Amino acid sequence: MLDKIGIAKRIAQEVKDRYYVNLGIGIPTLVANYVNKDIEVEFQSENGILGMGAFPFDQDVDADVINAGKQTITTLPGASFFDSATSFSMIRGKHVDLTILGAMEVSDNGDIANWKIPGKMVKGMGGAMDLVASAENIIVAMMHTNKVGESKLLKKCSLPLTGLNCVKKIVTNLAVLDVTSLGFQLIERAPGVSIETIKEATAGRLIVKGEIPEMKIS
Amino acid sequence: MINKKLLNAQEALVGIKSKMTIMLGGFGLCGIPENSISELVKLGVKNLTCISNNAGVDDFGLGLLLKDKQIDKMISSYVGENNEFERQMLSGELKVDLIPQGSLAERCRAAKAGIPAFFTPAGYGTEVGEGKESREFNGKMHLMESAFKADFSIVKAWKGDEAGNLIFKGTARNFNPNMCGAAKITIAEVEELYPAGELDPNEIHVSGIFVQRIFEGKNYEKRIEQRTITNR
Numbered sequence: 379m380l381d382k383i384g385i386a387k388r389i390a391q392e393v394k395d396r397y398y399v400n401l402g403i404g405i406p407t408l409v410a411n412y413v414n415k416d417i418e419v420e421f422q423s424e425n426g427i428l429g430m431g432a433f434p435f436d437q438d439v440d441a442d443v444i445n446a447g448k449q450t451i452t453t454l455p456g457a458s459f460f461d462s463a464t465s466f467s468m469i470r471g472k473h474v475d476l477t478i479l480g481a482m483e484v485s486d487n488g489d490i491a492n493w494k495i496p497g498k499m500v501k502g503m504g505g506a507m508d509l510v511a512s513a514e515n516i517i518v519a520m521m522h523t524n525k526v527g528e529s530k531l532l533k534k535c536s537l538p539l540t541g542l543n544c545v546k547k548i549v550t551n552l553a554v555l556d557v558t559s560l561g562f563q564l565i566e567r568a569p570g571v572s573i574e575t576i577k578e579a580t581a582g583r584l585i586v587k588g589e590i591p592e593m594k595i596s
Numbered sequence: 597m598i599n600k601k602l603l604n605a606q607e608a609l610v611g612i613k614s615k616m617t618i619m620l621g622g623f624g625l626c627g628i629p630e631n632s633i634s635e636l637v638k639l640g641v642k643n644l645t646c647i648s649n650n651a652g653v654d655d656f657g658l659g660l661l662l663k664d665k666q667i668d669k670m671i672s673s674y675v676g677e678n679n680e681f682e683r684q685m686l687s688g689e690l691k692v693d694l695i696p697q698g699s700l701a702e703r704c705r706a707a708k709a710g711i712p713a714f715f716t717p718a719g720y721g722t723e724v725g726e727g728k729e730s731r732e733f734n735g736k737m738h739l740m741e742s743a744f745k746a747d748f749s750i751v752k753a754w755k756g757d758e759a760g761n762l763i764f765k766g767t768a769r770n771f772n773p774n775m776c777g778a779a780k781i782t783i784a785e786v787e788e789l790y791p792a793g794e795l796d797p798n799e800i801h802v803s804g805i806f807v808q809r810i811f812e813g814k815n816y817e818k819r820i821e822q823r824t825i826t827n828r
Contacts, residue, residue: 424697425623426767433824441626441818442754442766448624448677448821459766461773461801462623462649463705466698470716493694494723500685500694502674507724508698511717542721 380551380568380595385519387412387595388566389478389549392517393419400424400469400509402479403447405519409478420456422474424465424505429457446505469505470512477513479506481520481545483535486561486582488545490518491537503540510541522550522579529581531555531562552576554593561585566593597792600804601758602811605635608783612748614641619704619744619775620648620658621751624677624821627768628657629752629785631813636661645669647744649700649771651681656819662690671744673697677821695724699741701771706743707778708806713742749779752813753802756786757795760804769801777806785813 380388386408393399393409395417401407410421410430421430423445430445431452439450468474483491490510493503510516523529531548548555553576554566561583564576567590577584602608609632612618618636622628633652636644637660644667651670652659661667662680669691675681684690695703696718706714715738719725729740751772754765762784764772776782789812 423767425626426770433826435828436825439820439823439825440766441820442768444624444626444767444820444822446623448626449824450820450822451824459764459769461769462697462701462771463774466701470698470718497686500682500692501676502672502694503696503719503724504674504676505697507696507722508716508718511696511720539722 379571383408384568384595385549385551388554388593389517389519390414392547393476395419397475398422398428398473399476399478400474402506404480406478406480407445407447409519422468424469426460426462426465427453427457428460428468429454431457466505466508469508472512472514474513476515476517477509478517478519479509481518481530483530483532483537484518484545484548485532485535486557488543488557489535490540490545491535492540494538496538506540510544513544516545517547517549518545519549522552529579531580531582533582552579558585563587564590566591568593569595597759598804599758600760600808600810601789602809604811605631605785605813608632608785608809608811609635609639611781612636612639612641615643616641616747617645617647617745619746619749619779620646621770621772621775622648622650622657623767623770624650625652625657625819627752627764627770627772628652629750630816631785632750632783633657633660636666637664640666642666643668645671647671647704647746649673649697651675651678653677653821654680656817669693671695671700673700701774703741703744704771704774704778707745708774708776711743713740715740744778746779747781749775749777749782751775751782751784753784753786755788755790755795756784756810757790757792757804758810759792760784760807760810761795761800762786762802762807763795763799764801773802776802781808782806783809785811787813787816
């Protein structure tokens with residue numbers, strides 16, 4: 379089974395040379411730390427920066443340079459700042475190649491819910507609705523089950539939706555799955571996790587075809 | 597040169613009254629008009645509708661207006677960091693219109709640009725789309741979103757000049773440029789205000805035509821919500 383860092387490391391393998399990538403809050407933010415150093419990648423944050431670098435050293439912290447998670451960050455050579463409308467032109471206009479975000483629920487047709495639990499919790503959708511409505515390549519990073527052990531990979535989302543039919547790939551603590559027209563297709567198992575365990579933790583349609591390899595994580 | 601310079605927030609905010617709709621720039625606490633928000637607290641104007649991506653935190657930014665119950669309605673995209681906001685919203689004391697962040701930015705830009713409405717795929721098939729006109733373009737469904745209408749727009753910039761030209765710093769830019777010119781009157785507070793001619797016209801982010809009033813703010817706190825560092 380993977381921890382959050384393991385999930386981030388596995389997703390980092392999906393980041394390819396010359397990609398512009400938008401990272402959501404939480405596990406997705408960690409992905410930047412594990413991307414192959416030999417490829418050229420730029421990270422975008424929707425509050426208005428492209429070419430985001432690591433967290434600053436203590437004396438370099440600048441309140442005017444943050445990411446969408448409100449964390450202090452730095453810029454890399456080639457970085458740029460822009461306004462919010464321009465930022466979403468990059469997203470809506472499909473100039474960003476890959477979007478990685480978290481979710482509360484994903485359904486087996488690729489619907490995603492991640493912004494509201496009616497009557498209990500409302501964080502707001504932030505940029506997530508724009509991202510999932512326009513991005514062509516969307517990877518969800520999340521735990522396979524919620525805090526009380528219920529599956530987050532469902533036949534149909536029970537929470538208010540963020541977007542329809544948009545998630546392409548899911549990386550959880552248990553597995554890598556592609557979203558296909560027939561449901562969640564199991565691609566890889568996390569180290570030491572059995573197909574049986576994944577089946578039990580998946581409420582939506584699960585397709586298991588042939589040998590399912592274990593993930594390779596350094 | 598048309599001079600828009602005023603002395604302080606008190607002078608710049610003249611005319612703001614209860615029940616008005618006000619746009620405020622900023623992302624989290626980054627790039628918020630701190631001096632003007634303090635002045636709004638002092639003025640005690642009530643029943644405001646505020647258009648702003650976030651609502652500050654419990655004890656800073658727009659959170660100060662929420663605490664004093666000066667806001668009737670918030671139009672925002674993300675409220676995650678503000679407990680009082682979440683409490684007032686869930687209890688029904690505060691009306692909240694949560695909308696996708698890109699649509700929020702574009703509704704500001706549309707108001708500024710004289711575009712009454714536009715279509716975007718964001719939110720189609722979700723609660724956000726309920727009651728809105730939808731239309732298919734290139735095989736994909738889109739929602740019609742309308743330009744905002746606001747009485748005042750209050751923004752924060754790094755440098756400005758008497759003509760109202762603005763330059764922003766880092767990600768403190770965010771919604772601020774899109775809100776300039778998006779309301780009947782735009783008020784800009786800046787960290788450094790220069791005489792006209794001192795700023796290089798090549799470096800201006802927002803032209804002075806979109807700004808009606810400008811003043812130099814003071815005592816910026818620039819609070820950081822998530823101080824994250826790399827250890828040496």
